[in-house]
Amino acid sequence: MTSPVLVISNPASGDRTGPQFLATHVLPLLDAHTIKYTIKETDAPQHAGELAAHFLASLGSDDGPVTIIIGGGDGTLHEVVNAPLRPEEGGTLPTGGVRLVILPLGTANALYSSFFPPSTSLSQDVEKLLSAVPEDVKPKLLSLAEFLLSATGAQGKHQRLTLTQTSISLPSTTRQRPEQIISAVVTSTCLHAAIVDTAEALREEYPGVERFKQAAARNIDKWYNAWVTLLPFPGSEQVQKYDPTEGAFVDLEEEEGTEFEGPFAYFLSTVNVDRLEPDFRITPLSRSLPAPQSTSAMDVLFIRPLRDPAFTKDLTAARAGFPGKVMAAMQGAYQDGKHVGLRYDETGEVGPWGEGKTVVEYFRCGGWVWTHESPGDSSTNLVCADGAIRTIPPSGRAVCEVVASTGGQFSVWASRATSDRSD
Numbered sequence: 445m446t447s448p449v450l451v452i453s454n455p456a457s458g459d460r461t462g463p464q465f466l467a468t469h470v471l472p473l474l475d476a477h478t479i480k481y482t483i484k485e486t487d488a489p490q491h492a493g494e495l496a497a498h499f500l501a502s503l504g505s506d507d508g509p510v511t512i513i514i515g516g517g518d519g520t521l522h523e524v525v526n527a528p529l530r531p532e533e534g535g536t537l538p539t540g541g542v543r544l545v546i547l548p549l550g551t552a553n554a555l556y557s558s559f560f561p562p563s564t565s566l567s568q569d570v571e572k573l574l575s576a577v578p579e580d581v582k583p584k585l586l587s588l589a590e591f592l593l594s595a596t597g598a599q600g601k602h603q604r605l606t607l608t609q610t611s612i613s614l615p616s617t618t619r620q621r622p623e624q625i626i627s628a629v630v631t632s633t634c635l636h637a638a639i640v641d642t643a644e645a646l647r648e649e650y651p652g653v654e655r656f657k658q659a660a661a662r663n664i665d666k667w668y669n670a671w672v673t674l675l676p677f678p679g680s681e682q683v684q685k686y687d688p689t690e691g692a693f694v695d696l697e698e699e700e701g702t703e704f705e706g707p708f709a710y711f712l713s714t715v716n717v718d719r720l721e722p723d724f725r726i727t728p729l730s731r732s733l734p735a736p737q738s739t740s741a742m743d744v745l746f747i748r749p750l751r752d753p754a755f756t757k758d759l760t761a762a763r764a765g766f767p768g769k770v771m772a773a774m775q776g777a778y779q780d781g782k783h784v785g786l787r788y789d790e791t792g793e794v795g796p797w798g799e800g801k802t803v804v805e806y807f808r809c810g811g812w813v814w815t816h817e818s819p820g821d822s823s824t825n826l827v828c829a830d831g832a833i834r835t836i837p838p839s840g841r842a843v844c845e846v847v848a849s850t851g852g853q854f855s856v857w858a859s860r861a862t863s864d865r866s867d
C-alpha cells in the first residue's frame with residue numbers, strides 16, 4: 445500500500461491543457477501501478493494552497509511521507525509549499541515530509557526544467573516504466589517515473605527542497621505583522637519582478653514563454669534605488685562571492701563588507717534551480733558548482749550599472765547604452781549561463797574577455813535585505829516570489845532568508861544524477 449497521494453490539477457496553467465494531459469498520461473499510469481489517489485481541480489488563484497492545506501490537515505502530523513502530484517507550473521507549486529503557513533486550515537507538515545511529483549504543465553516550469561534539463565537522458569528503469577508512453581511525452585513524466593519506481597519497490601529517489609522565507613515589513617509605526625511568503629524557486633526585485641508583473645497582463649496574448657521576452661523589452665531600461673545587505677549562511681558568518689578567475693566561490697573579505705549600494709538594474713535569488721525556463725540558465729552555478737548538501741544556501745545575482753566604466757565618461761551616453769548591456773547579460777543566460785563570465789573592458793564594452801569588472805555579481809549566502817530608497821515610486825518596489833508579486837510599502841523593506849528546516853520537509857521526486865546531467 446502506498447502513502448496518501450493528492451493530485452492537484454490547475455486548469456489555468458500554461459496552455460491550459462493540464463487536465464487533459466493528466467487524464468491521458470498521468471492517471472492511467474497511477475492506475476496501472478494500483479496507486480490510490482484523490483484528484484482535485486483548482487477553481488481560482490490560491491485554491492491549490494487550500495487544497496494542499498486541507499489534505500495535510502486530514503492526515504495528522506505523525507503520518508507520512510505523503511505525495512502531492514502538481515499538475516501545473518511554478519505558481520501552483522508556490523501555493524503548495526506555502527500551505528503549511530495556513531495554520532487556520534491546519535496545514536502542518538507531516539513528520540515524514542511531503543514529496544512532490546512535478547509535471548511541467550505551466551509556462552516556464554523552472555523547477556521541473558532544473559531537475560530535468562532538456563539534455564536529460566532516461567535511465568533504463570525509467571525507459572522500461574514509460575515504455576507505453578509516446579516518445580514526446582516521456583520527458584514530461586520523469587518526476588512521476590521516480591515516484592512510480594519507488595512505489596514498485598525499485599530505486600526511486602527524491603531530493604530535499606531548500607525553501608526561503610520572505611518577509612515584507614511595514615513601517616515600524618504600523619502594528620501589522622509582516623507578511624511571510626515561502627519560495628521554492630526564485631525571489632527577486634528589479635527587472636525580473638517587473639517582467640513577471642508585466643508578463644501576467646500579456647498571458648492571453650502570449651500563452652508561452654514569449655511573453656517574458658515582450659515584458660523584458662518594456663522594462664529593461666529601469667533602475668532601482670536600494671541598499672542590499674547579504675546575510676550569512678545559517679549558523680555561520682560567511683557570505684561567498686563567485687570569483688570567475690578562480691572558477692570558485694570564495695569568502696567575502698571583512699573589508700569588502702556585505703552591504704551593496706544601488707542603483708540596481710537586476711536583482712534575483714534562487715534556490716533549487718539553475719534556470720527559470722528550460723533554456724534561461726540565470727544561476728548556472730547552483731548546479732555546476734553546487735553548495736554542499738549539508739548547507740542551506742541561496743544563489744544571489746545582481747547587476748549594478750555604475751560598475752560600467754562608461755559611466756566615468758559621458759553619463760547620458762552611458763545611461764542610453766546600459767539596456768544593451770543588461771540585454772547582453774540576459775542573452776548570456778540563454779547561452780547556457782555565459783553571462784557569469786561577461787566583463788567590461790576599460791571603455792565599457794562587454795565581452796567574455798579581459799580582466800575588468802564582471803557585469804553580473806554572483807553570490808552564495810543565507811539571505812538578503814532589500815531596503816528601498818525611492819519609497820514613493822510604486823513601479824519600482826515590486827518583489828516576486830515564485831511568480832507571485834508583492835509590493836514593498838513606502839518605508840518598508842523585504843528580507844529573504846533560507847529556511848534552516850529541521851522538521852518534516854518538502855522534497856521532489858528526482859534522482860540527483862539526473863538533475864546534474866546538464867553540467
Ligand SMILES: Nc1ncnc2c1ncn2[C@@H]1O[C@H](COP(=O)(O)OP(=O)(O)OP(=O)(O)O)[C@@H](O)[C@H]1O
Nearest residue numbers: 458486487488489516517518519520550551552553
Ligand atoms: N481555476 C483557476 N482559474 C484561474 N487561475 C487559476 C486557477 N487555478 C489556479 N489559478 C492561478 O493560475 C496561476 C498560474 O498557474 P501556474 O503558475 O501553475 O502556471 P503558469 O504561470 O502558466 O506557469 P509557470 O509559473 O511555470 O510559468 C497561478 O497563479 C494560480 O493562482
